[in-house]
Amino acid sequence: xxxxxxxxxxxxxxxxxxxxxxxxxxxxxxxxxxxxxxxxxxxxxxxxxxxxxxxxxxxxxxxxxxxxxxxxxxxxxxxxxxxxxxxxxxxxxxxxxxxxxxxxxxxxxxxxxxxxxxxxxxxxxxxxxxxxxx
Numbered sequence: 001x002x003x004x005x006x007x008x009x010x011x012x013x014x015x016x017x018x019x020x021x022x023x024x025x026x027x028x029x030x031x032x033x034x035x036x037x038x039x040x041x042x043x044x045x046x047x048x049x050x051x052x053x054x055x056x057x058x059x060x061x062x063x064x065x066x067x068x069x070x071x072x073x074x075x076x077x078x079x080x081x082x083x084x085x086x087x088x089x090x091x092x093x094x095x096x097x098x099x100x101x102x103x104x105x106x107x108x109x110x111x112x113x114x115x116x117x118x119x120x121x122x123x124x125x126x127x128x129x130x131x132x133x134x
Contacts, residue, residue: 006047007116009033009082010040010070011055016082016105020053023112029120037061037069044073051078051119053103056085056094064097071098078119082107 007024011017012035024031029050034040037060040052052070056063063081070079078100083090086104094102100122101115 006030006032006049008040008043008049008052008074009054010037010052010058010066011035011082012057012059013055013105016055016084019106020082020103020112023107023109023116026109027113027116027120029116035059037066040070041073044070049074049077051080051100051116051123053080053082054099056081056083056090063093067094067097067099076123078122080115080119 005028007029009017009020009031011020011033017033021031021033032043032047034043037058052074054066054070058066061069067079067081071077079098081094081099081102082105083094083102084105091102100119103112103115
């Protein structure tokens with residue numbers, strides 16, 4: 001079983017995945033990468049994720065469907081949209097689709113880290129129960 005501090009990246013863009021994974025690892029999280037919503041659905045059935053980063057241009061669905069499916073199948077984990085579009089309209093489309101936030105790619109490390117930390121605060125990993133002496 002994977003760490004509870006694990007996130008999912010859903011993107012068919014290898015460079016976008018690499019840059020985003022670097023930032024995720026820098027803040028002490030692990031990640032799994034897949035390239036489609038179909039693959040992501042299979043992964044979330046096997047593992048829980050802290051939050052999900054999802055490309056706005058997946059090969060097998062549109063943004064609204066991706067955010068809806070990922071949010072519901074992860075039990076409400078925050079979904080952050082990754083996009084090559086760095087404009088207000090794209091940002092608003094992501095938020096209206098139900099996304100937690102939006103990262104323009106290639107990600108600017110400081111801003112992306114801020115957003116990822118906010119998502120982590122929104123959905124913290126479960127604490128392990130402490131054992132007490134009997």
